[in-house]
Amino acid sequence: MLEPTIEVSLGEFTAAAASLAGLGPDFHRRGWVLGTSGNFSAVVDREPLRLAITSSGVDKAEVAEHHILQVDGEGRVLAGAGRPSAETLLHLAVVRLRGAGSVLHTHSVWSNILSDEFAVDGGLTIEGYEMLKGLKGVSTHEHSEWLPIIDNSQDMTLLAKSIEEALTQQPRAHGFLLRRHGLYTWGQDIAEAKRHVEIFEFLLEVLGRTHCATRL
Amino acid sequence: MLEPTIEVSLGEFTAAAASLAGLGPDFHRRGWVLGTSGNFSAVVDREPLRLAITSSGVDKAEVAEHHILQVDGEGRVLAGAGRPSAETLLHLAVVRLRGAGSVLHTHSVWSNILSDEFAVDGGLTIEGYEMLKGLKGVSTHEHSEWLPIIDNSQDMTLLAKSIEEALTQQPRAHGFLLRRHGLYTWGQDIAEAKRHVEIFEFLLEVLGRTHCATRL
Amino acid sequence: MLEPTIEVSLGEFTAAAASLAGLGPDFHRRGWVLGTSGNFSAVVDREPLRLAITSSGVDKAEVAEHHILQVDGEGRVLAGAGRPSAETLLHLAVVRLRGAGSVLHTHSVWSNILSDEFAVDGGLTIEGYEMLKGLKGVSTHEHSEWLPIIDNSQDMTLLAKSIEEALTQQPRAHGFLLRRHGLYTWGQDIAEAKRHVEIFEFLLEVLGRTHCATRL
Amino acid sequence: MLEPTIEVSLGEFTAAAASLAGLGPDFHRRGWVLGTSGNFSAVVDREPLRLAITSSGVDKAEVAEHHILQVDGEGRVLAGAGRPSAETLLHLAVVRLRGAGSVLHTHSVWSNILSDEFAVDGGLTIEGYEMLKGLKGVSTHEHSEWLPIIDNSQDMTLLAKSIEEALTQQPRAHGFLLRRHGLYTWGQDIAEAKRHVEIFEFLLEVLGRTHCATRL
Numbered sequence: 001m002l003e004p005t006i007e008v009s010l011g012e013f014t015a016a017a018a019s020l021a022g023l024g025p026d027f028h029r030r031g032w033v034l035g036t037s038g039n040f041s042a043v044v045d046r047e048p049l050r051l052a053i054t055s056s057g058v059d060k061a062e063v064a065e066h067h068i069l070q071v072d073g074e075g076r077v078l079a080g081a082g083r084p085s086a087e088t089l090l091h092l093a094v095v096r097l098r099g100a101g102s103v104l105h106t107h108s109v110w111s112n113i114l115s116d117e118f119a120v121d122g123g124l125t126i127e128g129y130e131m132l133k134g135l136k137g138v139s140t141h142e143h144s145e146w147l148p149i150i151d152n153s154q155d156m157t158l159l160a161k162s163i164e165e166a167l168t169q170q171p172r173a174h175g176f177l178l179r180r181h182g183l184y185t186w187g188q189d190i191a192e193a194k195r196h197v198e199i200f201e202f203l204l205e206v207l208g209r210t211h212c213a214t215r216l
Numbered sequence: 217m218l219e220p221t222i223e224v225s226l227g228e229f230t231a232a233a234a235s236l237a238g239l240g241p242d243f244h245r246r247g248w249v250l251g252t253s254g255n256f257s258a259v260v261d262r263e264p265l266r267l268a269i270t271s272s273g274v275d276k277a278e279v280a281e282h283h284i285l286q287v288d289g290e291g292r293v294l295a296g297a298g299r300p301s302a303e304t305l306l307h308l309a310v311v312r313l314r315g316a317g318s319v320l321h322t323h324s325v326w327s328n329i330l331s332d333e334f335a336v337d338g339g340l341t342i343e344g345y346e347m348l349k350g351l352k353g354v355s356t357h358e359h360s361e362w363l364p365i366i367d368n369s370q371d372m373t374l375l376a377k378s379i380e381e382a383l384t385q386q387p388r389a390h391g392f393l394l395r396r397h398g399l400y401t402w403g404q405d406i407a408e409a410k411r412h413v414e415i416f417e418f419l420l421e422v423l424g425r426t427h428c429a430t431r432l
Numbered sequence: 433m434l435e436p437t438i439e440v441s442l443g444e445f446t447a448a449a450a451s452l453a454g455l456g457p458d459f460h461r462r463g464w465v466l467g468t469s470g471n472f473s474a475v476v477d478r479e480p481l482r483l484a485i486t487s488s489g490v491d492k493a494e495v496a497e498h499h500i501l502q503v504d505g506e507g508r509v510l511a512g513a514g515r516p517s518a519e520t521l522l523h524l525a526v527v528r529l530r531g532a533g534s535v536l537h538t539h540s541v542w543s544n545i546l547s548d549e550f551a552v553d554g555g556l557t558i559e560g561y562e563m564l565k566g567l568k569g570v571s572t573h574e575h576s577e578w579l580p581i582i583d584n585s586q587d588m589t590l591l592a593k594s595i596e597e598a599l600t601q602q603p604r605a606h607g608f609l610l611r612r613h614g615l616y617t618w619g620q621d622i623a624e625a626k627r628h629v630e631i632f633e634f635l636l637e638v639l640g641r642t643h644c645a646t647r648l
Numbered sequence: 649m650l651e652p653t654i655e656v657s658l659g660e661f662t663a664a665a666a667s668l669a670g671l672g673p674d675f676h677r678r679g680w681v682l683g684t685s686g687n688f689s690a691v692v693d694r695e696p697l698r699l700a701i702t703s704s705g706v707d708k709a710e711v712a713e714h715h716i717l718q719v720d721g722e723g724r725v726l727a728g729a730g731r732p733s734a735e736t737l738l739h740l741a742v743v744r745l746r747g748a749g750s751v752l753h754t755h756s757v758w759s760n761i762l763s764d765e766f767a768v769d770g771g772l773t774i775e776g777y778e779m780l781k782g783l784k785g786v787s788t789h790e791h792s793e794w795l796p797i798i799d800n801s802q803d804m805t806l807l808a809k810s811i812e813e814a815l816t817q818q819p820r821a822h823g824f825l826l827r828r829h830g831l832y833t834w835g836q837d838i839a840e841a842k843r844h845v846e847i848f849e850f851l852l853e854v855l856g857r858t859h860c861a862t863r864l
Contacts, residue, residue, distance in 0.1 A: 026709065029245075029677075031246075031418065031421075034347075034414035034415065034417075034418045035347060035350040035411050035412075035414040035415035035418060036350055036411055037346070037347060037350060059407065059410075059411070061242065107346065107347055107418075109418065109421050109422050109425060112345065112347075112422045113422060113425055113426050116426065117426075128828050129760065129828045129829070130685070130755065130800055130826070130828060130829035130830065131682075131683060131685060131755055131760075134683040134684055134685060139802070140802045141800055141802070141828065141829065142802075152346055152357050154355070154356045154357070154358075178346070180344050180345045180346060180357065181345070181346035181347075181357065182346065191707065194707075195683050195684055195707070196683075198682035198683040199682065199683035201682075202679065202682045202683060202755075202757065205679075205757050206757050206760045206761060208425075209757060209761055209856070210761050210764065210765075245461075247462075247634065247637075250563075250630035250631065250633075250634045251563060251566040251627050251628075251630040251631035251634060252566055252627055253562070253563060253566060275623065275626075275627070277458065323562065323563060323634075325634065325637050325638050325641060328561065328563075328638045329638060329641055329642050332642065333642075368562055368573050370571070370572045370573070370574075394562070396560050396561045396562060396573065397561070397562035397563075397573065398562065424641070461677075463678075463850065463853075466779075466846035466847065466849075466850045467779060467782040467843050467844075467846040467847035467850060468782055468843055469778070469779060469782060491839065491842075491843070493674065539778065539779060539850075541850065541853050541854050541857060544777065544779075544854045545854060545857055545858050548858065549858075584778055584789050586787070586788045586789070586790075610778070612776050612777045612778060612789065613777070613778035613779075613789065614778065640857075
């Protein structure tokens with residue numbers, strides 16, 4: 001599907017594909033991307049926008065470089081075999097709104113539970129934890145992070161719009177939850193986005209277990 | 217025990233045996249097949265029916281190709297050393313009723329707990345989770361999956377009959393639980409069956425932990 | 433310390449040492465032998481009794497063949513460097529009373545919790561689980577397994593006597609718990625003892641999580 | 649930044665750096681140092697004091713020898729590239745007060761939960777567990793370990809002073825918790841400090857899960 005007239009960033013793309021594939025085994029082992037769920041992306045060019053993203057339906061325990069596609073700013077495939085994830089539009093929305101260099105999406109047990117329990121509030125607050133300092137630009141545990149929760153939908157255009165609204169209203173949010181679905185977070189590069197995944201998943205587990213104990 | 221007049225699909229069998237053995241280490245690590253529990257099968261021929269299946273009593277952390285037997289449609293061993301699992305009849309029942317290409321059976325902590333807790337209802341409903349979309353033919357998180365729970369028994373002929381009844385009554389079910397025993401699920405091939413195991417085990421953990429919190 | 437007049441089973445010993453050391457990484461990863469806790473043994477000769485056993489204070493993540501000692505029926509070191517575990521007497525008691533070929537001792541979170549909670553009853557019953565069928569000689573999930581709980585002590589002679597009493601009173605028990613300490617189980621060989629560890633640890637987790645939910 | 653007039657223990661340092669880096673993968677896998685959290689140190693010389701310590705912001709899953717810095721008794725970098733952890737002053741305080749040869753700091757889910765829940769008491773007691781015997785100098789499960797909890801702060805000089813006070817008041821403590829932050833523990837060498845981490849993390853999980861059940 002690669003048109004000869006379209007300039008594709010193959011060097012950047014190859015490096016990004018290797019790094020994205022490298023996330024698979026650890027995330028799969030932790031139960032964050034079971035059942036072929038989750039998807040990972042990284043910007044390989046800004047002008048015009050080129051995104052490396054995992055293709056749909058891949059077992060993340062075995063994701064390899066040839067499972068990574070290159071898409072343009074509308075989500076059309078420029079290089080690679082396979083279908084892009086239906087959620088490519090959501091990755092593109094985050095890239096545009098946050099200037100992110102990488103967007104990672106995981107489905108964990110705790111994000112499913114908390115996104116459901118706090119859906120009525122439209123989000124949840126995480127504050128007072130040292131681990132928050134690992135989020136980009138946060139310098140103290142006294143930081144208060146609002147993690148928006150957005151209702152899940154199969155209409156990706158609608159969902160992308162909901163995400164745009166939430167991120168516009170919450171310009172300092174480092175991630176968001178889709179209800180009964182999972183976490184989206186991002187970073188300036190893959191390493192930072194991975195760090196944010198680990199931080200949010202850790203804090204969601206802390207909150208989930210604390211919350212249970214507190215309500216007793 | 218291989219009769220020269222019986223045509224055995226050795227090429228298909230070898231490939232299936234390698235794939236089935238490959239499931240062992242990850243499933244064992246997750247605690248889904250501890251204590252030599254669980255068994256894995258794949259169809260290697262339809263006419264006549266030939267099934268590759270793990271032999272009884274094998275440590276799934278170390279399962280190798282030589283631990284996989286080939287059996288016929290009555291569960292008689294055609295190739296390989298060792299006894300076939302007593303549950304071979306259950307695998308064969310699922311293959312016939314669902315046209316499955318692979319059947320996987322796991323014993324997890326959460327399937328034991330939930331199969332006991334919801335036994336009185338004869339099953340449990342899983343709905344509203346994005347992860348459900350990974351089940352074959354499901355296209356929205358709004359899907360409602362009924363997971364039948366069948367009383368455990370050591371009479372395999374009786375148990376196979378109970379399973380046939382449950383699957384006939386629930387033609388859209390993608391799996392079932394045996395009470396205080398574990399999960400059965402299947403797919404058109406081993407990869408799809410493995411995906412279904414991961415999805416059900418994930419969702420059972422989500423439900424188990426949510427349920428605990430909700431009942432507080 | 434090896435006396436030339438004592439006949440040592442070095443061939444058997446070398447094989448047993450390799451197998452015992454091989455248990456370390458997986459048990460450590462699961463959190464069953466953290467902080468150098470736990471110890472593993474196997475009989476290498478019956479007449480006179482010779483036992484291969486892990487030496488004291490070894491990190492089970494890195495246990496190697498040279499960390500395994502050979503001791504006689506009184507727990508005196510015949511071969512190998514290092515101190516034998518203080519609990520060698522307990523292993524010897526189990527070998528004598530059960531004719532076990534291997535004894536394994538683990539410290540897990542769930543065995544600590546349940547041995548404390550049910551201490552007042554002197555043990556706990558596990559019944560109705562398919563996983564019980566993996567215990568030697570058990571052929572149905574309807575089996576009822578009584579797992580004795582023995583008060584912990586630093587007096588190993590006293591503790592060995594308590595264990596002898598408990599095992600004599602419960603001739604069909606496949607294991608026992610030391611209160612706030614951990615599990616002992618055994619088998620005719622290392623593979624069977626390992627299977628019993630996995631089965632008991634699995635069932636203790638199921639009971640612990642069920643029990644929590646039930647008391648809500 | 650290495651001044652030629654300062655004598656640096658490069659042999660000791662290289663060995664310590666390799667050992668510290670070796671802790672990363674297992675601690676990361678267990679979720680004790682996610683999101684680049686945690687830091688590890690070891691004394692490489694006493695007179696004058698020289699400490700090997702992980703540099704700031706390193707992914708502990710991939711920590712290598714070149715991520716380990718050598719600092720002096722004021723926390724100034726003598727060798728290695730990168731910034732020292734802001735918490736270097738806390739490591740130095742522990743080294744001075746306890747004569748520790750290694751200090752390890754982890755961020756686990758259970759240390760976050762329990763340090764918050766028991767903050768009002770200024771610490772928590774752990775007693776009656778066999779696992780306590782793995783702490784240096786403890787010879788019976790009847791030992792009572794007081795684990796102080798210190799309020800978290802971004803002012804490292806202040807925090808070092810709070811730690812000095814707590815450790816002076818509790819001369820037998822083997823570790824302490826920073827509230828909603830994590831565990832500090834130490835040992836005469838890296839192996840002993842690692843053993844103490846495993847013991848405390850194990851016992852915090854036991855307490856956290858027991859406590860939950862007890863309060864029901």
